Amino acid sequence: MVEIQIDGRALCVPEGTTILEAAKRAGIEIPHFCFHSAFPPEGSCRMCLVEIEGQPKLELACSTAVRAGLKVLTASPPVAAARRDVLEMLLAEHPLDCPICDKAGECRLQDYYELHGRFSGSFKEAREKRAKLVRIGARLLLDRERCILCTRCIRFLAAYTGTAELGVFERGVRAEVGVFEDRRVDNPYSGNLVDLCPVGAITDGDFRFRTRTWFLDRKPSLCPKCGRGCSVFVDVVCGYPLPPGERRLFRIRPRENPDVNGSWICDIGRYAYRSDLTENRRTQAVLVRDGEEILVTATEALGRVIAAVKAADRAGRRERLAVVLNASLTNEELAAAKEIFIGGLGVGRLAFADPPADRADGRLLTAERVANARGAAGIGFAARDLDLKAWAGSTDALLVFGSHLLDHGRQEELGDALARIPFKALFAAHRNPLDKLMDVIVPVPLVAEKEGNLTNVDGRVQSFKPVWPAAGDSLAESAVFGRLREELG
């Protein structure tokens, strides 16, 4: 540990800490564009220059390590002038199209101008004309006029994904970010470039022009798309009035968590989970008669399910009850399910229907594509293959939780089997081709819409709260299990 002073305040920090980091610990934010804690210092934006007593030139806060007795000034007139000059140069060649820029409201250039700029520009020359709409990936768009050449995007692709699709081309004021020949940024972590970009140069086709960032509430949650359990923000519009049917959930972004996902999430968590939350949702409970859906309240639908279970129970035919669970249920839900279905009812058949495992990618994405495989194993559910065909002739009532039956059989086969089961209830968040073969369907929330604990691939138990209530008439599985427990004693 060494003693240093920053703006007159004495601090004790480990030797080798950078000035930027030491200042941050003391609550002093030193502005920077190119530096990102996930990468080594780049030193190119020159925004973090600070004054060190006894040194003639300003030094980089991002790369200069502290040493005993160092006295740093982060707000002296020379430092303020240097920041102002960097901002003036960047803004001189910037289009100032903030009114139509997705980044507005969370843009470092805007924020730093307010904090450290506030000049009236003196640039009277012709601004460079550059391409404003360059498609660099399936979803990613690059606006070269907004780019400040911090190269965070390039360094991410070189250091994290190793795919190196982007580079700097040309030099001097004509320098620009671009893809190499016919390559595109289509790797499974591409969405991170949008968050990494400190300005609005890289924008996301999935978010572009859909809302203004200041309408968004950023709500902490967990991604359930694999066993990693990445920390995320789900950005939603809660209060601002929107036309009916308008999307209110706009994007999912990484929430920094050094123990789990660092600063990143994969594109499955970012885009596929966003679609999961907003598309093809079932919001109302229904009874199905001859393929037609009849809207009912969730309470009524659940009443039918309870009646069917009770009937089997009274007839002494518990072994003719079958239950299909899934490994994205929370620890609490799985424990309740075990208590009710195995301990209480002693159902004859219990299996899991989950999306099939795939390859782990060596970064964040795990082989299992469910949120709580570790939790399910820990609670004591043995992995058992679902064989609906074998169950069909000897099952009176089937309760299915989740939407992944189709991952465990061909549609016609499953249809034949379901046709031979007298009562079938489905608890699912999405519409599904097998829906018309069910008797009762109850909508359920996704992870972002409920609370509980999930155990990730490393055994870390992570709790989460709903970012907002589930839409429509959804009934959380915990509530379903609670009712069952009450009704069945």
Add this chain to the structure above:
Amino acid sequence: MINRVLSDAYPDGGLWRLEAYVGSGGYEAARKALGEMKPEAVIDEVKRASLRGRGGAGFPAGIKWSFVPRTTDKPVYVCVNADEGEPGTAKDRAILTHNPHAVLEGLLITAFAVGAHDAYIYIRGEYESLARRLEDAIREAREKGFLGTRAFGLDFRLDVAVHRGAGAYICGEETALLESIEGRRGEPRLKPPFPALVGLFQAPTVINNVETMASVPLIIRHGADWFVQQGLPRDGGTRVFTVSGAVVRPGLYELPLGTSLRELIFEHAGGLRPGRTLKAVIPGGLSAPLLRADEVDITLDFDSLSRCGSMLGSGAVIVLDDAASMLTVLNVIARFYAHESCGQCTPCRLGTAWIWKAASRLSAGQGGTHDLDQIVRVAGAIKGRTLCPMGDAAALPVIALVTKFRPELEAALHG
């Protein structure tokens, strides 16, 4: 006997052939260093000789070498900087044309002193014929057993590769040069760490200019004391000055460090053309802040020029007479640095472009004296705040020019 870096080989004594070079005592210094001296002794001798880097910065070569760790589990590299790009400079071209073996011999001695076994000569792309001449020289030296696995039959290996640049000024900056050799975009690295510790391929590396390298054999051959006597105590040896511009005899002049600038211009280079008067001198390549006519009574050495706010730099002396338009000179300087900025760091990328745009607007007659203040202000925002020395190289000459020749510039704007 070779006593000077270039003059003894010039105009063409055929010294570029190995046979002629050896006939004049060439490679004896390398044989002596490798065969009779310890590496530390070589470094000491070069330190005592006050050999300062001829590329521009004037850093003492022996001290640079002593920063290389004596024990390391990595290879050590030596790079020769032959990316001669400083406007006004043509000395390395002449040395490589007429005396390439002096560079190779200096390289051998340097490699021995720092424990390197692989060396690169980074030569600017435009010097294609010189690259071929160097490769011929390397082949000759290898065939003779001076380079290769057992140099001079001794237990010392040195392999040399010539690497051609692609035309960027910035690749003359030593860390951008390393990036370029490694196959990446030529952009300077953030320092520290310095190349002596983390250089080429992350290994300790010494980078010296062609002229510096060619001076090394003289030190070993004649001794440090002799070398210092050729120049100044703190700045040993001779320098090859490239004189261009408004003089009667532009060209290359190898003179002792400490020669007066006036003597170089008015005696060696033949003075100005008849009827002309001296207006200004750029004393060390385009990056060196220019001197007014009343400031030329100084000696040409690193310390003397830095004392008067300029620099000896690459030793390129550009002479401007009363016919020169300082507005045009401003434009030339501004355009060059805007064109050659690598674009990596903000002040250099955008500041040089800003200055150039403003200067060209002034040249087009659209602007006023307040634009001159603006140019100085932007140059001030580059100075001392960039990632590599090119920021200062771009800013200081602009500040000096506008400050020193403001009346003329204002008159030109109003005219």
